[in-house]
Amino acid sequence: MAGVNWTDSTIEAAGTNIHVSRAGRGRPLLVLHHETGTLDRLPFYDALAAQYDVLVPHHPGYSRSPRPDWMRSVRDIAVVYRGMLSELKVAKPALVGLGFGGWIAAEMASMAPADLSHLVLVGAMGIKPPQGDILDLAITGYMDYARAGFHDQKVFDKVYGAEPPIDQLEMWDICREMSFRIAWKPYMYSQTLPHLLGSVRVPALVVWGDDDKVVPQSASERYLAALPNAKLEVVKACGHCVDMEQPEALAKLVTTFIGRE
Amino acid sequence: MHLMYFTEQPMSAYPEQAGRDFGATALMFPNTNFDPKEGSRLYNNYIEQYMLAEEVGVDGIMLNEHHNAPFCMQAKANIFAAILAGMTEKAKIVMLGNPLPLAENPVRLAEELAMIDMISKGRLVSGFVRGGGQEQLATGVNPAFNRERFEEAHDLVVKAWTRPGPFRFEGTHYQHRVVNPWAVPLQKPYPRVWIPGVISKETIVWAAQQRYPYIALNTSIEQTKKIWELYDQVALQSGYVGGPENRGYLIQVHISDNEEKAIENARQFRWMQGEFTGLAHPVWSTPSGYGSPTARRAFVEFASGRAKNPRGETSFEQQMADLRIIAGTPKTVVAKLKRILEETRPGILALWGNDGRVSQEDSLTCIRLMGQEVFPAIREIAKELDLKSPFESNAPVHLKYSTDLKQTAQAAAE
Numbered sequence: 149m150a151g152v153n154w155t156d157s158t159i160e161a162a163g164t165n166i167h168v169s170r171a172g173r174g175r176p177l178l179v180l181h182h183e184t185g186t187l188d189r190l191p192f193y194d195a196l197a198a199q200y201d202v203l204v205p206h207h208p209g210y211s212r213s214p215r216p217d218w219m220r221s222v223r224d225i226a227v228v229y230r231g232m233l234s235e236l237k238v239a240k241p242a243l244v245g246l247g248f249g250g251w252i253a254a255e256m257a258s259m260a261p262a263d264l265s266h267l268v269l270v271g272a273m274g275i276k277p278p279q280g281d282i283l284d285l286a287i288t289g290y291m292d293y294a295r296a297g298f299h300d301q302k303v304f305d306k307v308y309g310a311e312p313p314i315d316q317l318e319m320w321d322i323c324r325e326m327s328f329r330i331a332w333k334p335y336m337y338s339q340t341l342p343h344l345l346g347s348v349r350v351p352a353l354v355v356w357g358d359d360d361k362v363v364p365q366s367a368s369e370r371y372l373a374a375l376p377n378a379k380l381e382v383v384k385a386c387g388h389c390v391d392m393e394q395p396e397a398l399a400k401l402v403t404t405f406i407g408r409e
Numbered sequence: 410m411h412l413m414y415f416t417e418q419p420m421s422a423y424p425e426q427a428g429r430d431f432g433a434t435a436l437m438f439p440n441t442n443f444d445p446k447e448g449s450r451l452y453n454n455y456i457e458q459y460m461l462a463e464e465v466g467v468d469g470i471m472l473n474e475h476h477n478a479p480f481c482m483q484a485k486a487n488i489f490a491a492i493l494a495g496m497t498e499k500a501k502i503v504m505l506g507n508p509l510p511l512a513e514n515p516v517r518l519a520e521e522l523a524m525i526d527m528i529s530k531g532r533l534v535s536g537f538v539r540g541g542g543q544e545q546l547a548t549g550v551n552p553a554f555n556r557e558r559f560e561e562a563h564d565l566v567v568k569a570w571t572r573p574g575p576f577r578f579e580g581t582h583y584q585h586r587v588v589n590p591w592a593v594p595l596q597k598p599y600p601r602v603w604i605p606g607v608i609s610k611e612t613i614v615w616a617a618q619q620r621y622p623y624i625a626l627n628t629s630i631e632q633t634k635k636i637w638e639l640y641d642q643v644a645l646q647s648g649y650v651g652g653p654e655n656r657g658y659l660i661q662v663h664i665s666d667n668e669e670k671a672i673e674n675a676r677q678f679r680w681m682q683g684e685f686t687g688l689a690h691p692v693w694s695t696p697s698g699y700g701s702p703t704a705r706r707a708f709v710e711f712a713s714g715r716a717k718n719p720r721g722e723t724s725f726e727q728q729m730a731d732l733r734i735i736a737g738t739p740k741t742v743v744a745k746l747k748r749i750l751e752e753t754r755p756g757i758l759a760l761w762g763n764d765g766r767v768s769q770e771d772s773l774t775c776i777r778l779m780g781q782e783v784f785p786a787i788r789e790i791a792k793e794l795d796l797k798s799p800f801e802s803n804a805p806v807h808l809k810y811s812t813d814l815k816q817t818a819q820a821a822a823e
Contacts, residue, residue, distance in 0.1 A: 324697035
C-alpha cells in the first residue's frame with residue numbers, strides 16, 4: 149500500500165522520550181508492537197492508515213525509543229502511554245495490541261476503561277495461559293525465537309530476510325534486555341490483570357493465529373472470560389505474529405470490527 | 410605466596426554419549442542423567458581429596474558453585490565450606506565464590522558466611538562472583554540486573570558484617586527492614602574478599618577500586634598481563650600501588666609420577682568438549698543484559714553463528730603450548746609454573762588439579778605431589794621473586810582500611 153505518508157516524531161511523557169510514527173486520518177487508533185520491537189513500516193500499519201489516524205509508538209526501551217532505566221513493569225509502559233495520549237490530546241482511541249503489545253493494551257484499558265473505543269488483542273501476552281507456557285526468550289536463540297512467531301517460514305524470510313542483518317539481531321538483543329527488565333517474573337504475564345479487566349466494557353476482539361507457538365491459544369479463553377464484551381477470531385494457517393504473517397486478513401478483521409465512524 | 414588446591418567437583422558419572430548428543434550440557438541437560446548413588450560416591454571422594462590436601466600442607470582449598478550442569482557438582486559452595494570448617498584445621502577455606510546476584514536474601518548469606526568463619530576459627534576467604542548466565546537462568550534471577558545486584562548485595566553483606574545492628578537497608582534490589590544477624594565474622598574488620606573472573610573489564614575495575622585481589626581464571630599469559638595492567642592503573646587512580654598481593658591466578662595443572670600418564674589425565678581438562686562449563690549455548694551463558702553493552706554487537710554475531718567464539722577455540726596441544734594446561738611430573742610442572750610466576754607475578758596461586766574422569770587414585774597422587782613436591786618448590790621461587798600473598802604482606806581487607814593511600818591527581822582535582 150504505497151503512498152501512505154508517515155511522519156515520525158518524538159513525544160515526551162513522564163520524562164520519557166517516545167518515538168511515534170503517525171499516518172492517516174479518521175478515528176484514532178494506537179497500535180502496540182511485539183516484544184521483538186518493530187520495523188519502521190509494515191503493510192499492516194499501512195492498511196490501517198488507509199482508514200484511521202494510526203499511531204505506532206515504539207515502546208520505551210524498544211526499537212527507536214530510549215530505555216528508561218527506572219521502569220520495572222509492563223504497567224509502567226501503559227501509564228506512560230496514557231500520559232502520551234494526553235500530551236497528544238488523543239481521546240478514546242481504539243487500542244490494537246500485538247502479542248506483548250496486547251498486554252500493554254489490556255493494561256491501558258484496565259486503568260481507564262472509558263477512555264478507549266475498542267480493544268483488539270492479537271495473540272496477547274499478559275495472562276497466564278491455562279494450558280501451556282509462553283515461549284521463553286531467555287532460553288531461545290534470536291533467530292529461533294523470531295522464527296517461532298511465524299507459521300510459514302517463507303513469510304518470515306520476506307519480512308526480515310532469510311538472514312536478518314546484524315543490526316536487527318542487535319536490536320532484538322536490546323529489546324530482550326528491556327523485556328527482562330520489566331517482565332522477568334512472572335514471565336510475560338500479570339497475576340492481577342485478569343481481575344482488573346472486569347471493568348472494560350467496550351467491545352473487545354481477541355484474535356489468535358491457529359499455530360501460535362509463542363503464546364498458547366488457551367490464553368484466549370482467559371481473555372474472553374475476563375473481558376465482559378469480547379469475541380474471538382482465529383486466523384487459520386497463521387503463527388503468533390498475525391500482523392506480519394497475514395497483514396491483510398488482520399487489517400480486515402480490525403476494520404470490520406471497529407468500523408469507519 | 411598463597412597456594413591452593415581446586416577441583417570443579419565434576420559429576421563425571423553420567424552417560425557421556427547422552428551429553429554429547431544433547432550438546433550444550435550447561436543448564437538444560439536433563440537431570441535424569443544424574444545418578445545420586447554416583448553423586449554420593451563422588452561427593453565423598455572430593456571430601457577425601459580435600460582432607461589429603463590439608464594433610465600435605467596446602468595453604469588453601471578453593472571452592473566454587475554452579476548449577477544444572479555436570480561440570481560442577483557444588484550447587485551451594487557454603488555447604489562444602491561448612492564441611493571443611495568442621496573437618497579441617499589449618500587450610501584456608503577460599504570460596505571463589507558465592508554468586509551474589511543469586512541471593513534473594515544477602516543477609517542470610519552474611520549469616521552463613523559468619524558461621525563458617527567462626528566454626529573454622531577464622532579461616533574463611535569469602536570471594537564473590539556474578540555467576541555465569543546459566544546460573545541466573547537456573548535460579549530464575551533476572552540477568553539484566555546482574556551487576557547491580559552483585560554490587561548491592563556486596564554492600565549489604567559487608568554492612569551486615571561490620572555495622573552494629575539493628576539497622577535498616579533500603580536498596581534498589583534488596584530491602585531489609587531489620588538487619589541484626591546474631592552471627593558475625595570472627596575475622597576483623599571482615600573476612601578477606603577475593604574476586605575471581607575471566608576477563609570482564611567491569612569486574613576487574615570494580616575489584617581494583619575495592620582493593621580486593623582479582624583471581625584470573627585460567628587466562629593466557631598475555632590476557633593475564635592485560636588484566637594486571639588495567640588493575641594497576643585503577644589501583645593508582647585509587648591511591649595505591651598494585652602488587653602480587655592483589656593478584657591471583659588459577660591454572661589447570663595435573664601432576665603425576667609419570668609424564669605420559671600426566672598428559673593423558675590432563676586431557677580430561679577438556680572433557681566438557683573443551684570448555685570450562687561444557688558446551689554452552691551462547692544465549693544461556695550470556696543472556697541479554699548480562700554482558701557489557703559495549704560487547705553486544707560482537708556477542709550477537711557469535712550467538713547467531715556468524716562469528717567465531719571471541720574467547721577463541723584452541724586444541725589441547727595448543728593449550729599445553731600456551732601454558733594454560735600444565736601436566737607432568739613435579740619437576741616439569743615447577744619449571745613451567747616458574748615461567749608463569751615470573752611473567753605475571755601473582756601472590757595467590759590455585760592449581761586446578763583434577764577434572765573429568767581422572768580416577769580417585771590418580772587424583773590423590775596429584776594432590777600428594779602437589780603438596781609435598783610442587784608447592785615447596787613454588788614457595789622458594791616465590792621468595793626469590795618476592796611474591797607475597799595478602800596474608801604475608803598484611804594487605805588491607807578493603808581500600809577503606811588502607812593506611813598507605815596517596816592522594817591521586819584525580820582525587821586532588823575533586
